[in-house]
Amino acid sequence: TSVTWTLLLFVYFNFSEENQSFKNVPIKGLEPQRPFPKKFYPRFTRGPVHIPELQQKENKIGNPLGNHVQDPVKGEVEFSPEMGMIFNEEDQEVRDLGYQKHAFNMLISNRLGYHREVPDTRDAKCREKSYPPDLPSASVVICFYNEALSALLRTVHSVLDRTPAHLLHEIILVDDNSELADLKKDLGEYVKTQLPKTTKLVRNEKREGLIRGRMIGASHATGKVLVFLDSHCEVNEMWLQPLLTPIREDRRTVVCPVIDIISADTLTYSSSPVVRGGFNWGLHFKWDLVPLSELEGPEGATAPIKSPTMAGGLFAMDREYFNELGQYDSGMDIWGGENLEISFRIWMCGGRLLIIPCSRVGHIFRKRRPYGSPGGQDTMAHNSLRLAHVWMDEYKEQYFALRPELRMRNYGNITDRVELRKRLNCKSFKWYLDNIYPEMQISGPNAKAPQPVFINRAQKRPKIIQRGRLYHLQTNKCLVAQGHPSQKGGLVVVRECDYNDQNQVWIYNEDHELILNNLLCLDVSETRSSDPPRLMKCHGSGGSQQWTFGKNNRLYQVSVGQCMKVVDPLSHKGYVAVAICDGSLPQQWHFES
Ligand code: UD2
Ligand code: MN
Helix, strand or coil, rough: CHHHHHHHHHHHHCCCCCCCCCCCCCCCCCCCCCCCCCCCEEEECCCCCCCCCCCCCCCCCCCCCCCCCCCCCCCCCCCCCHHHCCCCCHHHHHHHHHHHHHHCCCEEEEEEECCCCCCCCCCHHHHCCCCCCCCEEEEEEEEEECCCCCHHHHHHHHHHHHHHHHEEEEEEECCCCCCEEEEEEHHHHHHHHCCCCCCCEEEECCCHHHHHHHHHHHHHHCCEEEEEEEEEEEECCCCCCCHHHHHHHHHEEEEEEEEEECCCCCCCCCCCCEEEEECCCCCCEEEEECCCCCCCCCCHCCEECCCECCCCCEEEHHHHHHCCCCCCCCCCCCCCCCCHHHHHHHHHHHCCEEEEEEEEEEEECCCCCCCCCCCCHHHHHHHHHHHHHHHCCHHHHHHHHHHHHHCCCCCCCHHHHHHHHEEEEECHHHHHHHHHCCCCCCCHHCCCCCCCCCCCCCCCCEEEEEEEEEEECCEEEEECCCCCCCCCCEEEEECCCCCCCCCHHHEEEEECCEEECCEEEEEEECCCCCCCCCCEECCCHHHHHHHEHHHHEEEEEECCCEEEEECCCCCCCCCEEECCCCHHHHHHHHECC
């Protein structure tokens, strides 16, 4: 551990102009008891709590915390706020291009390198568990398209570093016809010269999408068990043994790790609550709290949990069973829907799907998908239509009620999949709903008796660390809203301080947010980091709304890696912007209670 960190710090210090400290920098005028409260995320032991159908962001798998399920208890977050500091134009370019091409902070990803320690987020009881010595060996399949090389190689190395050699049969990388030069050239070289022979690289002649891509990867595999991972993951301590154990006991068990969260803006690794997979009638995946009945049992926090669906990216399955069960629907393109399809198929055709709390794998959850499909089609709708027609019987009407425009849409030929369903003698969708996902609300044509109403848990509010004014030393002025502080998208400027004016009062909280007059958060644009800071609704997911106070009185923006300054201190306009941190007077601020 210490060696890795020493190396990392050494590398970092060598390209930084000043000696950066990764420690959390205490705020001027107030030293919190601990540098910054660590965030703690629990396993949910309370329930049953039902989260009302949230507005699912179309075509996006959110992280298991969402903005709605937050609760403090355990886990640990390493937070190095200034890891993304920009020192020159090249850094700026890496960062900005990274956000455009990958929708995460590639500058930080590159600086982290290919190996890093991650906090062990497992429940303490997991560490006492032992696993059979004769577990089946695994073929890890990682399909990628235009992935950031550092993220991809960190995925690969995390597997190599944290998997016992005898359990790792091979790693199969499937390049889905990426266009990026380093993936075409450097990766091939790296695999050949730097990785064990058991890591293979397969290249698709044309873009297939992740569904056929995984099928191609699986067809090259020879291990007993297939393990699928996204190309921007980091596996945690002892991640594989707990996945292989239930498969060894029953080959028709498909298992998922708990997906920990790697922040797209800071690459911080943090613990996820143990939640399970559900879906809504728009056929979007969602996370649900685990009903109490599932959590009670002698094994408590370490026991596998039945899950109605999987998120899609990270799971393990007996290879022969994957083939018997019909792999995936090869008529599905690029992205989306395959996760519900395979989940329904597993349950309806005699298998089961479990989440294994003692296995943890981190995944970079992004705010948007940085790529489209080659023809620009909405592949999620196409894929969902196919799964609805094959698997959902009369309940496909629930989908059409929400998406009437899709009723007449062509979805290609599904004969093979319908035959598969017959051949495997699969149960009805009604059986699945009644037995596997009874929490699902059904209205309209297939309505059931009304369900009890559950109460949604109040959202946790981050603790306030300090309340006061943001004072600019050089101009003697305070940071305020240019217009009204409740106006979303409004700019901020420095003006004469007025110590009686509530509109000049900021809150600084444990999430590193700066909230003006208890209304809106100070925010920067993710992709256009040169835009001036503005006031936006607090989104609670850090990054563009994360600020720290550091050396030289700086006010540092975590996701753009730059410091807040007054643009032209002599003008009375008082405009502010973010710029490369240089410790100069225009960049000096005090938070004053
Ligand atoms: C989630 C899943 C993802 C998949 C998807 C639904 C997790 C953590 N992730 O979306 O695995 O099930 O839901 O389809 O559960 N890729 C290709 N070719 C393409 C497009 C993508 O190889 O044409 C790769 C991509 O590089 C990545 C993987 O497929 O490694 C998943 O794509 P994503 O990360 O954009 O999907 P994500 O995590 O939003
Ligand atoms: Mn992903």
